[in-house]
Amino acid sequence: MLLITCPYCGPRPELEFVHGGEAHIARPTQPEALNAEEWTEYLYMRANPKGLHAERWRHLHGCARFFNALRDTTTDQFVVTYKSGEARPDLKGPAA
Amino acid sequence: MQKFSAFELFKQGLNGQAGWKPQWRSPEPKAAYDAVIIGGGGHGLGAAYYLAKQHGMRNIAVLEKGWLGGGNTGRNTTIIRSNYLFDESAGLYDHSVKLWEGLSQELNYNVMFSQRGVMMLAHTVHDVQVFKRHVHANRANGVDNEWLSPEEAKAYCPPLNISDNMRYPVLGAALQRRGGTARHDAVAWGYARAADDLGVDIIENCEVTGIRRNAAGAVEAVETTKGLIRTPKIGVSAAGHTSVVLGMAGVRLPLESYPLQALVSEPIKPVFPCVVMSNTIHAYISQSDKGELVIGAGTDIYTSYTQRGGLHISQHTLEAICELFPAFRRMRMLRNWGGIVDVTPDRSPIVAKTPVPGLYVNCGWGTGGFKATPGAAHTLAWTIAKDEPHPINAPFTIERFRDGHLIDEAAAAAVAH
Numbered sequence: 404m405l406l407i408t409c410p411y412c413g414p415r416p417e418l419e420f421v422h423g424g425e426a427h428i429a430r431p432t433q434p435e436a437l438n439a440e441e442w443t444e445y446l447y448m449r450a451n452p453k454g455l456h457a458e459r460w461r462h463l464h465g466c467a468r469f470f471n472a473l474r475d476t477t478t479d480q481f482v483v484t485y486k487s488g489e490a491r492p493d494l495k496g497p498a499a
Numbered sequence: 500m501q502k503f504s505a506f507e508l509f510k511q512g513l514n515g516q517a518g519w520k521p522q523w524r525s526p527e528p529k530a531a532y533d534a535v536i537i538g539g540g541g542h543g544l545g546a547a548y549y550l551a552k553q554h555g556m557r558n559i560a561v562l563e564k565g566w567l568g569g570g571n572t573g574r575n576t577t578i579i580r581s582n583y584l585f586d587e588s589a590g591l592y593d594h595s596v597k598l599w600e601g602l603s604q605e606l607n608y609n610v611m612f613s614q615r616g617v618m619m620l621a622h623t624v625h626d627v628q629v630f631k632r633h634v635h636a637n638r639a640n641g642v643d644n645e646w647l648s649p650e651e652a653k654a655y656c657p658p659l660n661i662s663d664n665m666r667y668p669v670l671g672a673a674l675q676r677r678g679g680t681a682r683h684d685a686v687a688w689g690y691a692r693a694a695d696d697l698g699v700d701i702i703e704n705c706e707v708t709g710i711r712r713n714a715a716g717a718v719e720a721v722e723t724t725k726g727l728i729r730t731p732k733i734g735v736s737a738a739g740h741t742s743v744v745l746g747m748a749g750v751r752l753p754l755e756s757y758p759l760q761a762l763v764s765e766p767i768k769p770v771f772p773c774v775v776m777s778n779t780i781h782a783y784i785s786q787s788d789k790g791e792l793v794i795g796a797g798t799d800i801y802t803s804y805t806q807r808g809g810l811h812i813s814q815h816t817l818e819a820i821c822e823l824f825p826a827f828r829r830m831r832m833l834r835n836w837g838g839i840v841d842v843t844p845d846r847s848p849i850v851a852k853t854p855v856p857g858l859y860v861n862c863g864w865g866t867g868g869f870k871a872t873p874g875a876a877h878t879l880a881w882t883i884a885k886d887e888p889h890p891i892n893a894p895f896t897i898e899r900f901r902d903g904h905l906i907d908e909a910a911a912a913a914v915a916h
Contacts, residue, residue: 404809405801417809422800424755443901447753447844451742453804476756476804 405479409462410470410486423459425449426471427491453477457491460484500696503607522688523695528702531729532560534883535721536736537707537744539563540572541683542861542868543736544690544701545876546883548606551697553877554884559699560730561691562723564706568687571738574806574838575869576761576783576795578774580617580678582637582644587894587906588847589640594891595874596677602873608689610681611788617678618647618656620777620823622667630673637675647672656773658824665822667780680774680785680793686872710747710858717856718748734859734883736875739804739839741862748855752862753900754841757798758808759866762817762835764827766790775823782819791833794820798840798866808837840865844900846909850878850892859883860897 405417431437431445450456456476461469473482473494483492501507501520511518534550536543539561550556563569579599581592599612621627630646637644649661652672661669691701702725709722710733720729737744739756771786783795796816799808813835821828843849843863848871850861861879864871878892888896899905 404811417800418811420800422802439901443753444751447900448751449742449753449755451752451755451802451841453740453743456802458801474801476802479801479803479805479807 405481407460407472407481408484409465409468410484411466411468412462415462415465419462419464421461421463423461423469426457426459455482455494459487500607500692503609522692523701526700526702528560528562528700528705528723528725528728530727532558532700533730534559534732534734535728535730536561536734537721538570538736538738539567539687539691539701539703540570540736540738541568541686541690541872542572542738542875542879543734544687544694545872546734546736546861546879547699547701548690548694548697549877549880550884551694551699554880556884557698560728561694561699561701562705562707562721562728563701563703564724566703567691567701568684571838571840571868572683572687572872574761574836575683576785576793577680577683577787577869578617578678578776578783578785578795578867579612579681579870580675580774581642581870582617582619582633582673582675582678583908584633584636585906585908586640588908589637589642590891591848591850591874591878591895592871593640593642594877595871598873598877599681602686602689606689606693608685608692610685610689612679612681614677614679615785616655616674616676616773618652618773618775619673620652620669620775620779621671621673622669622777622779624670626779627670630671634673642675643677644673644675647674656771656775658771658826659775660823660825669823678774680787682788683869690876707744707747710744712748712855715856718858732857732859732883734861734879736861736879738862738864738868739841741841741860745853745858745860748853748858750853750855750858750860752849752860752897753844754863755802756804756839756841757801758803758805758837759798759840760796760808760813760835760837762794762796762813762832763787763791764794764830765833767792767830770826777819777823780819780822781816782823783816784820784824792827792830798842804839806837806839840868842866844909845905845907847906848875848895849897850875850882851888851896852882852886853897
């Protein structure tokens, strides 16, 4: 069980959270302008890195808010969590 | 190749069993091959075998970063079935079951394929409707599957609890009698031995660190921890690490890698005659020929490469097992481990060419790749040799996500994810 630090509530057990997938995938501002390749990229293609991963979490059974995290997928260690809307912290991980 | 037979066993017995030779060589890599397979699990070794056997490509190599069958081939719960909903899936998975049925003879290696039946339990009205739909769809595709009442399910699997005082009582079950299990290590070793006999170089402890492409964009070599190996064709069967390997060639994939756990109990006398799966309450169980109960759990909720997974995931599955099979409540678990599974958005695999000429991929099998080992290997080999897919794997492209031709086994709830 992971211990996850919600930026609003502090450290809480993993059971209170749901995972929201890769972070910083912005919804297209002009959906009608996208071709099939760009839609595929937005909807389906994922970095799936071995190393630092920027990802969304939601503290569902707490404050219910979304936030982002940088986590090392080779150790499951959370490097930092930060609020939605903030830029990805400029950190170098083992495989980043 | 030293053939295995009762006579050979007797003959070696006269010599104190001292005359057995290693089942495959351990060569150093050559400077160049006609094709290279990345990943020495059942899928990759099988692809090498079929390339050599059916397509005459003998100057090929399998590169494995660890030891043979040490990834998901050695970490799964060995369930084999083909009762998937859609026509494309039925074609691919039943192709595998048919190959399983002749595999021990073909490889002269006992892969211990046992068609003891796979029974999938229904616990809700929705389950009943979905499974009955599966039964009809499967039979229309020539795949055996039948509906059982709770009493018939208990007759087929006596330890099953069908009382109505459970949180999720058993309302019925779908049974595929041709489904079953096989010995996972034997599959990797059998393919390795047969491929080696046909001249395939199997190179362990050789991690691929880069893929080189020529001016036209086609692959020309792999960089490895044992040096540069030139090749015009690369087949990737790297399971959870597929995104990493394909990233070396600049190819992005619709994959996410999750830990999936399994565990085995202490060995006991034969008590469990079949495979039972319960997607709704997340329990997958059978008994190995050694006597251990082999139990599969669900995936963790986050992507990871740790081959570990959270303890509460296993606990959740064991609670379901104890409710379904009260006789197992006092059993102790011996080992618990995880594998990394690569999951696609529609929960169907990709066995296809990639946008890079000479680069082929077999991935996205998610939580259920073992059952498909022979079929995936056979169709990947075909795709590599002919530079075009076999009709069976033709629908399983990367481009289906662009074109909207998803094979949505996730929504069809064939398995829990």
